Amino acid sequence: MANRQTAGTRAKDSDRNDTCRILDSALADGQLSMEEHRTRVALATQSETLGDLQSLISDLQTANAPVQLPDLKRRPKLPAVAGGAGWGLRLAVAGVLVAFGVGIGWGLYGNTTSPLSFTSDPGAKSDGIPGKVLTPPKQLQSLGGLNGLLEQMRQRFGDTMGYDMVIYPEYAVLYRPDPSDERRKLSYTYRGGFDDPSTQAKSEDDVLVDLAAFDVETAVGILRGAAETVGLNPADVKKENTYLTIDPTRDSTTPGELTLRANVSSDFGSGSVTFAGDGTVKRIDTVD
Structure with a gap:
């Protein structure tokens, strides 16, 4: 017997299409504006998991929708780390990532002796490049x-x-x-x-x-x-x-x-x- 799907289960094209049909139904009965509908449909077509798709319709009334998404198992909660060590570990990892990012940025673009020295900003130098103003059509219904x-x-x-x-x-x-x-x-x-x-x-x-x-x-x-x-x-x-x-x-x-x-x-x-x-x-x- 197949296991019940979870939020992390990979979505199929049929799941994405079903989600779009549910969103179409929500647009038709006034739950979504056209802008919300367009945005959610675009996200649905790119979603990778059933959880991603479920999040796009979780705030909608879907009882009368033409299709339904599969019920998903709840993900088990991760046990708390004793003594609050979890937060300490997260902060430590965040600090390492920030320092790593600063070092990479300085290595690519810096012109000083240290990544924490900001006495000379290479972006402040004039490069003589003029701005390019684009005028594409915006009022499309004309x-x-x-x-x-x-x-x-x-x-x-x-x-x-x-x-x-x-x-x-x-x-x-x-x-x-x-x-x-x-x-x-x-x-x-x-x-x-x-x-x-x-x-x-x-x-x-x-x-x-x-x-x-x-x-x-x-x-x-x-x-x-x-x-x-x-x-x-x-x-x-x-x-x-x-x-x-x-x-x-x-x-x-x-x-x-x-x-x-x-x-x-x-x-x-x-x-x-x-x-x-x-x-x-x-x-x-x-x-x-």
Whole structure:
């Protein structure tokens, strides 16, 4: 009979995917904001143990979630060291590490006779290097920002291909194939540039398409009018609660085309407008 799993048990891809489904459920019923959801999903895809995954959902109500994580054994408590010797040992180790770090730093960068001599700071010397000011697109839900994001994709990857992309006001999340393993996909977060990716298992719904194959100006217009379209007061919708998803169409008669969805929410309801790449509206959903 297999032993019950503990917090230190290595997580499988299925465990990571189940955690993401639980987080999706928590977002849908209002337990998480979109920013919290995005952050936790990113952590879930990189988690190594079941304990790491459990910590991402421990404060959530998960009884109605579509899946559940396995119950974990509690880790046994370590016995206390007699006479308080444990704290003394920890302090001694900390002191050694600090001294070791200072010595390494001085050895690499110091120009004095001692690592504790700070009479001459090599970093204080003028190096004549001017500051380089970067101006990447940040307002991504505008015509210039969205076109700029797509151009950043071309510069970073050489194309605009991917499985799907989610575009928030100031950042985006992009999923692309993992060139080293066809069973997996890479998740890139864009914040003025594309960060190093995390990896996760690819699902059967992942279809590679050109994520730039849509009318950008029309998409921006639909996104900006989405609140009123679904019956919400635009003044009640916070900027961070508006986002655009770009996915491959599920219509087998038009392979390679895109389905876009403008999503909005407020304290008084939420909704979405689903449309094709040319702006043709497919459906309008409202949720009270």
